[in-house]
Amino acid sequence: MRTLITNGTIVTADGSTAADVLIDGETIAAIGAGLAGLTAADETIDATGRYVIPGGIDVHTHMELPFGGTAAKDTFETGTRAAAFGGTTTIVDFAVQSRGKSLREGLDAWHAKAQGNAVADYGFHMIMSDVNDATLAEMDGLVAEGVPDFKLFTAYPGVFFSDDGAIFRAMKQTAKNGGLIMMHAENGPAIDVIAAETFEAGISDPIGHGLARYSVLEGEATNRVIRLAEAARVPVYIVHLSAREALNAVRQARDEGLPAFAETCPQYLFLSLEDLGNGFNGAKFVCSPPLRPKDHWDDLWRGLIKDDLQVVSTDHCPFDFHGQKELGRGDFRKVPNGLPGVEDRMDLLHDGGVVGGRISRERWVEITSTAPAKLFGMYPKKGAVAVGSDADLVIYDPNRKRTISAKTHHMNVDYSCYEGRSVQGCSDIVMSRGSVIVRDGAFTGRRGHGRFVKRGTADFARLA
Ligand SMILES: [Zn+2]
Secondary structure, X not given: OEEEEEOOEEEOOOOEEEOEEEEXXXXXXXXXXXXXXXXXXXXXXXXXXXXXXXXXXXXXXXXXXXXXXXXXXXXXXXXXXXXXXXXXXXXXXXEEOOOOOOHHHHHHHHXXXXXXXXXXXXXXXXXXXXXXXXXXXXXXXXXXXXXXXXXXXXXXXOOOEOOHHHHXXXXXXXXXXXXXXXXXXXOHHXXXXXXXXXXXXXXXXXXXXXXXXXXHHHHHHHHHHHHHHHHHOOOEEEOOOOOHHHHHHHHHHHHOOOOEEEEEOHHHXXXXXXXXXXXXXXXXXXXOOOOOOHHHHHHHHHXXXXXXXXXXXXXXXXXXXXXXXXXXXXXXXXXXXXXXXXXXXXXHHHHHHHHOOOOOHHHHHHHHHHHHHHHOOOOOOOOOOOOOOEOXXXXXXXXXXXXXXXXXXXXXXXXXXXXXOEEEEEEEEEEEOOEEEEEOOEEOOOOOOOOEOOOXXXXXXXXX
């Protein structure tokens, strides 16, 4: 099967150019002007007036994650399909090591959830709940089989929390095996004290979640884990950075030349602490770190502009409002943490970033696709429009407007955080390894098309 995309504007992290793209099988075979006259194709797609971009890469999702006595609702089938509708063709999800079990058991469980179900490609990071001699020894093997990143938490005591010694041991191991440490950086033990005080003071609604998780405690933990990584001589990647104080810690480390990296998420750029108000309705917006006051937004955008933040991913972790978020009625500490978002990331960032005049379209592609591909060992197979790269391509209309709504989204969840918001920019055609999987609002892909992406080590992080 040969597909030719003509008359589009190819937009990559490096620049924009008017050229045709020839796809042969699963990969890009040629790029150049006037290919239509030179070669025969089974299908020709006219991309006049539209961009041709590398498919989005969301390196932070939680499909079917068990959390807080329930589980995130999207499966690998529904989640990757929703991602595809939004122009994201690769996800990297977090496999979980449960306390007392091996990393292997956790990874095998996630392979079983995804294999034969995903409609587009996927990889895994590994969440480490225990750091001990056995799990440390397992890390090297996971790196070798294409799962080279390990996420640890300074939050959630009793669940995912690791103390500084455990984090440091895992960091020293990745310094030897070429992997990358990802950190959820909030001071969980201190937050639990404040959350208990907040609840005892009579605040039981979801706003208490936002009030208790002080941004200074995100800044403190971010600085702490960066300094632990400095001592272990290893790169570190801060997930879902939400607060100015945390960004300041990352910026300072980068100014010192340390290999510190960070992502933020659309919810920290477009939603705020105010959304956590409005009684129990705020439960729709409970995630950790929490939504911050609006005056953090400009700092985060500046971080993206100046490359102190390299990536925007979603932390997609959807729970229905009815029946799941409601587990926290009467106690904000019991609301399952997580928001749906995998479908809307590309359009929100195009609208707020490119149309909003904050970043170039090239930077938009970089933070949503190319930088995650590089940092997470997938480049240039993914994240590029180049000869030999996987034909994960999106024909993107930068002018078409749509209104975000739970009535029309494809995520398996009963609400949208962005209900009624109008965005400019929309995916028209989405391809995964040469196959059209979304065309003009209809799913044309196939369950099981998605393959596990065996990823390389974080060489870009080490050279940066
Ligand atoms: Zn997460």
